[in-house]
Amino acid sequence: MCITFCQGVLAVAIAINLLILFYISRLQQRVLHRHRDHPHPSAHQPRGLLRSGVTVLIREFEDFENYVPDVVRLFVKHKPELPIVVAADRLPYPPMVLPGAPNIQVVVLKPSPDQPAHVSRPETYVKTEYVALVPDGVRVDSASQLERMLEEFKASQAQVQMVAAPVQSLAPLQCLNLKVNLKEWTADYTAAPPSSKVCAALKGEAVVLLRTRDLFNFSMPLAKPLLTSLFIQASLRGWAVRLLDVSFSALHQPLLTSSHNQWKADNLAKANRLQLFRDFGIKRVVLEDGKEQWFGCGKETPRCFGTIRDDTPEYLYQNRWTPPCCLRALRETAKYVIGILEASGVRYWLEGGTLLGAARHQDIIPWDYDVDLGVYLEDIPNCELLRSADSGSIVDEKGFVWEKAIEGDFYRVQYSERNHLHVDLWPFYPKNGVMTKDTWMDHRQDIEFPEHFLKPLVPIPFAGFLAMAPNDYWSFLELKFGEGVIENPEYPNPAVKSMEKGK
16 A cells, blocks of 8 residues: 555654544642642641741742743752742643652642542642742742842741742832721722832732741632731731842743733633632722722622611621622612702602611711612602603612602602612601601601601701702701610611621
């Protein structure tokens, strides 16, 4: 049988491809076996038995392009016995060609059903007192760099819990202040003075050294973005990081060599950041330049909490207050509805807890979940949207939903069809000098009151604008809630959740 030249070339190409696939498969298995087969007893080793020294931990890198093998080889070149752990969410692919030494290990953080739990726990593999978090692309010039960091840390550990050495890059490392308020779901960054060496957070690339115990006492020690996660958790403990004069150079600038890979990396970083703030329950981030980032609800998403039971929203049981995105939506809805009422000639006033918030905070109460307005029943026909709502729900040109409430004879304006944060409008009418209505709720403050409180109505600061309120609103509120209500804040239903117990 005669074989043509083309057939011969094809056969050789197939053989080469098979060899390449075989090589990749063997390499992948080698990395996997290294991850699985290194001794596991350290998982049960008491932390008090950690030995002196530093473990290098490489966490943040991209599978599709990275310099992790080069970083590892440089560290090993200067200190062959240095423990190095590469932590990945899943087994890296394409496989990494790492030196085949027992002090170099790959940890896959995603648990596998055929493996014990400790195999996917990075603390299993870190057996030294200290750990250095090293970003991808770091060039190590000498063994003394980590040694100097450790010396500096030991000298300043009474003042700080971490030290950091900048990685020289296109964007210099920046020292930041950081205040995290989980009760209000916020993280607030501000720029520290240029001369600052002690920081709450850092912006940019850095090698960070800290105690192994401290790192793995965090609830999410290796969440990505790594430094963002690290400094948020450290800030909640009142910890600080000292910026050192030691520095590292970069293997390549920029780190990624193509615009496509940079685009992929940017999208992954954005997704990681979103997931991190969701996991931490942070919905508003104020950046050091004053810009805000929001990670909560909006018009196209449901509100951040479910149906209210016993006048106590679920976040109060978590010792948190109303998410800031929900407060923002309530302010926007209230301002919009009040604008429509004023333009239509409908007399209204801040009611109940909403008026209490205006009196106490000039805003919505920080743990409230709706806005209440009283309106004159006889003025309802003046507003076309309220008239139309009598026949069914109306979505107006701004996306707000106007409807007749199913719970009784009052109106509700929702932020959107998907987001049910709302303003309730309660129609009152005068009867023998007393304001009354047809639907009553089982609330302490839901009572009749003299009409003289509404003659005249007066403007009061509320949520960034002026809204109308009863004229002696202090007496009005004490009539409804009891004496001292303004000066003594309390949750809506203290029988099930009181402010004192929540502290």
